[in-house]
Amino acid sequence: MDEVEVVVAHTERATLRVGDVFLKVDADQARVDAEVEAMALAPVPTPEVLWRKPPVLAIAALRGATLGRLGGPSAGSSAAWAAAGAAIRRLHEAPLPPRSGRAGQSAVALAAELDDECESLVANGILPADLVTRNRQAAGAALRPWTPAFTHGDLQIAHVFLDGDEVTGIIDWSEAGRGDALYDLATFTLGHEEHLDDVLAGYGTDVDLDVIRAWWSLRSLLGVRWLIEHGFDPFAPGCEVDVLRSRM
Template identity: 70%
Template structure:
C-alpha cells in the first residue's frame, strides 16, 4: 500500500501525495475551479485532472524532475532551462483567461504593508528593506497583460531529456505581467536567467525582472517566517535581497 505523504499544508490549502496521485484540498472552491480551467487553457504540459469534487482536486503526477529547488544550484542543463523558456513563451502568447488578474494597486499595497512589517520586526537591516523597496516599485508599471502561471517557482517546472514534461500548481493562473513569471522561475537562480531567455527570447525588461525579484522576496518573507519556513537559508529570499545591495554598492 502506498504511504500518504503530506506535501504542503497551511491555513488556505493542503496537498497530499499517495503514490502517483496528488490530492489538493482548498478552502476556496473558486480557486480550485480556476486552477482546473487554467490547466485546460494552457498550451503547455500540465497534470492530468483525475477528478474534481470541491474542495478536493485529484491530479496525476507528472513525469520528470523539477528544474531545481530554492537554496541549491540547479542541476538541470542549459537546454532544459531553454525548453522551459520556450514553454513559457507559448503560455504568454496564448489567449488570456476570462477571469481578471491581480490589480497593481493591490500588489503595491501589499508591498508597502509587508515592508512596514519587516521594518518593525527587524529580521533584516532597515537599509536592505528600504533599498529593495525602491527597486521593487519598478515592477509596479503599466504592462500588457499576458496569460501567466502566477506562481512559477522552480519546483513547479518538470523536465526530462531536456524537455518540459509538466508545469504544476496553476491556482494563480490569470492575466498578468510576463516578467513576473520569468522572475519567479529564476528567483535565487539568477545565473540561469540567460539559459531561460535562450528559449524565451531576449525581448524582456530586465529591470522589471530584478524588481520582481525584490518584490517577491519582500512580500513573501512574513508568510514564510510565520509558517515555519526560513527565508534566511542560503540562497533563499533574504540572500536575494542582499544581492541587490551588492549590485548597487
C-alpha cells in the same frame, strides 16, 4: 498500500502524494476552480485531472523531475532551462484567460501592499531597515504599465517538470490568470540568476532585465513574513532573504 507523502502543508492548503496521484486539499473552492480552468486553457503540458470532490482535487503525477527548488542546487542543462523558457513564452502568447491572476494586481494596489509590508518588516524587527529600503527602491521598477499575458502566477522552478530537455508538465495553477509576463520570468529565476540567460534564450524575445530584478526584490519582500507565518524559512541559504541581500 502506498505511503502518504506530505508534499506541502500550511493553513491555506495541503498537497499529499499517494503513489502516482497527488491530492490537493483546498477549502477555497474558487481557487480550485481557477486552477482547473487554467490547466484546461494553458497551451503547455499540465497534469491530468483524475477527479474532484471538494475540497480535494486529484491529479496524476508527471513524468520527469523539476529543475530544483529555491534555496537548493539547480539542476538541468542549459538546454533544459531554455526549453522551460520556450514553454513559458508559449503560455504568455496564448489567448487571455477570463480571470485576472496573482500577477495581474494593479501597480497602485501593489505599491500600497508593498509599502505596508516593508513597514511591518522593519517595525517588527524581521529585516534591517537599510535592506528593506534598498530593495523597496529597486522594486519600484516593476510598478509600471504592462501588457496583459496569460500568466501562471506562481511559476517556481519546483512547479516545472522536465524529462531531459523536454518540458513534461507545469503544476499548481491556482494563481493563474491575466498578468505581467515578467512576473512569471522573475519567479522562475528567483534565486537562480545564473540561469536567466538560458531561460531568456528559450523565451526568444528581449525583456527588461531591470524589471525582472525589480520583481525579485518585490516578490521577496512580500513573501518573507508570509513564509515565516506558514512554517517556512526565508532566511535559509539561497532563499528570499539572500535574494534581498544580493540586491544590495
